Amino acid sequence: MRDIANNIGVVQAVAPAVLSATNTSAAIDLLGFGSAAVVINTGAIVSAGDFSAKIQESDTTTSGDFADVAAADLVGTLPVLMEASSVYKQSYIGNKRYIRTVLTKNGGTSIAAGAVIVMGNAHERPVT
Template identity: 55%
Template sequence: MKDTYHDNKAVQALAPSVVSAAASGAAIDLNGFDSALFVINTGAIVGAGLFGVKLQESDTTTEADFTDVAPADQLGTVPAALTANATYRVGYIGSKRKRYVRAMVTKASGTSVAVGIVAVLGHPAIAPVAA
């Protein structure tokens, strides 16, 4: 039986927190999955902040190996300026899919933003997915 609960796995990509500088989320291992949907939740933005989120990919978990995901390898985009108390989503499909993907909060200006990100892994090689 196919259903959303058994065909997906939720992973914390960035713990909910107040971010005052650029911040890298956790390296999400896509082993066994063909896609990832990142759900970004924002809270208050202080100091007329200009914060955004971008996706990065890598074959390893080494910080220096991560590179920005090409727009063609994403479904949807996150605006360059996040809005307070909003929810966004962006999908990773990677035509030359890397094993690891992460979300990164970017900062152009402002003091801080409250943000949390969850990665929902989809299209599993083996279903149902263990809880």
Template identity: 35%
Template sequence: MRDLMNSIAPKRAISPADAVADNTPVVSQIIDVLGYGSLTFLILTGALADADATFTVLVEHGNAANLSDAAAVPDVDLLGTEGLASFTSADDGKVFKIGYVGIKRYVRLTVTPASNAGNAFVSAVALLGHPAMFPTANPPV
């Protein structure tokens, strides 16, 4: 059967919001992976106005619900690389992805601009998959 909907749980990671007009990092919600066997972050770009801006992606994980124990995820626990998920001002209107396969319970994504003096619109969705309980809730909770 060609059913993806009942085996995923999308979560808000970075909400669509006002443009980032400086180099302030954009930090996602903390995603709890309990009950799921996979996590993929989908990073969506809108208009990226500054012609020389770069945006670096970092994935962190830990076992504390507030991620007070946050540590950068080792490359072995990522599907794809943070480099491939990072982008530049030339990447208006694109989607990037990075997967997490580590064993920690909580994960977050940070997008850090550099040389950004213009408006940059960035959002992200955390897509949880391989649920322990099937089907997943609709609407998602």
């Protein structure tokens, strides 16, 4: 078997928590990596919590510079409505330096969720 852990970077975008409002992660720097994917993990939903997810990109860390990633720069899809106790993934193939996740509350009360960014094709290995 080949080792994967020393060949990827993993950054927490959203700490696992019960979210009762829209959550926008901090900017995640992709410098030094040639690929990235977002992995979202959900738990319980309270009172029909209606949440959706998307990825945004930017060349800077300034919040106002971020824009939704074009469909052509994504592989796979995130659901229109996240379900309880599920895992979702989507690859980012764009060329911006920074990405972030946005978990949007559309209705209901809350959802337990977390998100990580998995970065691959590291320019330098092993990744620590």
